[in-house]
Amino acid sequence: MNHWVIYINNNSNKKDFFKLFNKGSLPKELREFQGKTGCIYSSFTLEKLIDEEDRHDRKIISTQSQSLETMSSGEQKKALLHYLLQQKPDYIILDNPFDNLDIGFQKELQHILLKNSISIAFVQIASRTADTLSFMNKFGKLEGSLFSEITSPEALRTSIRNTFSSDRIPKPLKIPIPCNNALVKFKDVTINYGNRPILKNINWTINPGDFWQLTGPNGSGKSTLLSMITGDNPKAYGQDIYLFGTKKGSGESVWDIKEKIGYYSPAMTNKFSGRHTIEYMLISGLTDSVGLYTIPTESQKRVVREWLYLLDLFEEKDIHFNKLSTGKQRLVMTARAMVKHPPLLILDEPTAGMDDVSATLLVELVNKIAEETTTAIIFVSHRKEPFLEPKDIFSLSYSNDGSKGLISKT
Numbered sequence: 001m002n003h004w005v006i007y008i009n010n011n012s013n014k015k016d017f018f019k020l021f022n023k024g025s026l027p028k029e030l031r032e033f034q035g036k037t038g039c040i041y042s043s044f045t046l047e048k049l050i051d052e053e054d055r056h057d058r059k060i061i062s063t064q065s066q067s068l069e070t071m072s073s074g075e076q077k078k079a080l081l082h083y084l085l086q087q088k089p090d091y092i093i094l095d096n097p098f099d100n101l102d103i104g105f106q107k108e109l110q111h112i113l114l115k116n117s118i119s120i121a122f123v124q125i126a127s128r129t130a131d132t133l134s135f136m137n138k139f140g141k142l143e144g145s146l147f148s149e150i151t152s153p154e155a156l157r158t159s160i161r162n163t164f165s166s167d168r169i170p171k172p173l174k175i176p177i178p179c180n181n182a183l184v185k186f187k188d189v190t191i192n193y194g195n196r197p198i199l200k201n202i203n204w205t206i207n208p209g210d211f212w213q214l215t216g217p218n219g220s221g222k223s224t225l226l227s228m229i230t231g232d233n234p235k236a237y238g239q240d241i242y243l244f245g246t247k248k249g250s251g252e253s254v255w256d257i258k259e260k261i262g263y264y265s266p267a268m269t270n271k272f273s274g275r276h277t278i279e280y281m282l283i284s285g286l287t288d289s290v291g292l293y294t295i296p297t298e299s300q301k302r303v304v305r306e307w308l309y310l311l312d313l314f315e316e317k318d319i320h321f322n323k324l325s326t327g328k329q330r331l332v333m334t335a336r337a338m339v340k341h342p343p344l345l346i347l348d349e350p351t352a353g354m355d356d357v358s359a360t361l362l363v364e365l366v367n368k369i370a371e372e373t374t375t376a377i378i379f380v381s382h383r384k385e386p387f388l389e390p391k392d393i394f395s396l397s398y399s400n401d402g403s404k405g406l407i408s409k410t
């Protein structure tokens with residue numbers, strides 16, 4: 001049986017390519033899939049199922065004890081895989097299957113896929129060559145909308161390290177007031193959902209200028225921990241948590257906290273209509289608004305222009321955000337989170353779904369921010385990004401009474 005891996009980059013037209021499997025005319029090399037039953041293992045399929053469960057109030061994947069929506073991203077992916085395998089399709093398209101998965105589940109996934117590869121054909125769509133499944137025996141690439149077969153992944157491997165121009169990170173409009181306190185301080189934070197322990201005695205201090213990587217297996221509580229910082233989780237109240245020098249629950253508004261945090265997670269991109277220009281997207285990072293048009297001041301325009309030059313996107317400044325490649329969208333969103341020079345920048349799995357070249361470029365931007373500004377960074381990732389240079393690692397590891405945190409130096 002043939003199992004294809006098709007390498008994509010951030011210019012690949014994946015959506016139209018998937019449509020060909022459904023009803024279009026596939027390239028001759030892939031004709032074996034024409035007319036067969038197939039399904040797609042992807043974040044998009046997950047979103048559609050969550051939406052369907054929500055709208056029709058029915059359980060497709062959700063269990064009696066937990067809804068699909070409240071599962072962690074790794075748990076959702078596990079549940080989706082089991083659901084799709086039960087449908088017994090002729091083939092499954094695996095859209096960047098390892099994204100958001102911890103090493104343990106990556107291995108489990110490889111094992112499950114290998115076991116099923118006798119009866120189901122797999123088409124792996126991969127942005128990163130290191131992710132290629134061991135049993136793949138056919139190789140292809142998608143450039144724009146053009147599919148072609150290649151002999152091996154070697155030809156695509158690149159060791160080129162991208163770098164930015166010598167321009168420095170643009171200065172903020174207002175020089176940040178130096179902060180003498182810790183930005184975040186957790187003291188013995190313990191969180192349960194119902195009677196299920198999630199986090200146990202977490203002690204973590206983030207100081208100005210720190211550069212942390214936050215890591216841990218799927219479901220270990222990374223998002224829960226971040227939501228204590230970003231102000232979204234009511235479970236933070238009553239805990240010993242200090243944010244920007246103030247004890248959580250002592251009258252601060254969510255707005256006060258959000259103002260001090262730049263946040264980016266790829267899931268955010270879906271919330272924007274994309275019909276704004278890149279320049280506008282960056283300006284909205286300064287004014288904290290999207291959709292609400294306020295006339296930018298000359299100094300706001302100047303700062304944004306400097307960012308556009310740094311990202312090498314000045315020529316494209318009037319292009320609509322949704323017309324940009326994924327790689328460029330992620331650069332813009334990271335810059336948008338940073339334009340105000342917040343004391344704390346949180347990047348939640350920002351490289352998920354990116355190809356080798358553009359992930360390296362994003363990592364370079366993050367390293368540059370760490371080196372040239374006083375902003376502290378939390379970079380969440382399962383993947384060991386080859387060029388990322390965090391100074392400290394906070395890893396969560398399971399235990400029966402809730403995940404514990406371990407601090408290590410890189």
Ligand SMILES: Nc1ncnc2c1ncn2[C@@H]1O[C@H](COP(=O)(O)OP(=O)(O)OP(=O)(O)O)[C@@H](O)[C@H]1O
Pocket residue numbers: 070071072073074075100193198216217218219220221222223224225
């Ligand atoms: N609102 C909720 N109700 C019940 N359980 C929840 C809720 N939110 C999260 N959980 C559970 O808490 C645990 C930790 O979830 P969290 O999303 O913080 O993990 P994570 O480390 O970010 O995982 P991943 O890497 O898969 O995204 C998971 O088992 C999840 O199912």
